[in-house]
């Protein structure tokens with residue numbers, strides 16, 4: 270069989286970078302997208318040989334053009350990992366409409382914008398893997414993150430509903446819900462807050478991006494066809510949903 274072809278949004282840094290590398294190591298052709306940090310993207314490209322593409326995943330037309338460009342290079346998409354995301358934290362009574370909209374756009378609209386470009390093709394070919402990177406805070410809620418928790422919970426609803434639509438066509442749709450992972454996003458959390466967070470993680474440490482990538486590689490596998498509509502929690506025991 271030909272190589273499976275994957276797109277990882279936000280695939281040049283942090284968790285997405287580890288996912289892109291894991292899929293490449295699995296034998297997939299991989300394209301990684303990013304928003305604007307050219308320096309990180311070029312470093313990633315030089316280190317890994319993985320192709321990088323820049324556009325805003327919150328913009329539907331940009332996703333349409335960007336996916337078409339990737340597919341011209343590596344062919345139709347078998348595996349889509351919706352990983353790109355941002356935070357704009359603040360207590361709700363101080364949350365601006367801009368902070369709400371920015372997060373909904375980058376973290377939730379993006380999932381529609383990207384999946385809409387590849388889902389019909391997956392249906393036609395009878396195979397697909399859509400993997401959405403949600404968050405522990407979309408499962409349990411988090412003070413100061415009403416926007417982010419809402420967007421990430423929205424991704425879970427999207428995952429469950431689309432799984433039902435894809436099931437008869439060989440397409441699985443799943444989510445991975447990381448806890449606190451040692452990336453730039455978490456480095457932005459003030460140290461005293463982070464110390465409190467780590468104290469609440471039963472395994473006693475932050476997670477590693479590679480530990481999330483392992484979950485994605487499992488879900489992306491051809492042999493994972495019976496797992497769909499699920500959310501894999503990878504959070505060191507910090508939150509155990511029923």
Ligand code: NDP
Nearest residue numbers: 279283284303304305306325326353354404449450452454
């Ligand atoms: P990083 O901030 O380290 O990297 C984010 C990546 O997404 C970058 O490649 C960035 O591009 C890209 N990106 C952001 N916004 C856009 C956009 N609008 N269009 C295109 N690309 C974009 O994030 P993490 O690796 O920490 O997080 C990855 C995912 O995992 C996110 O969805 C996050 O919510 C989720 N997550 C992270 C956790 C953590 O502890 N780190 C915990 C739970 C969930 P550029 O480099 O150009 O800025």
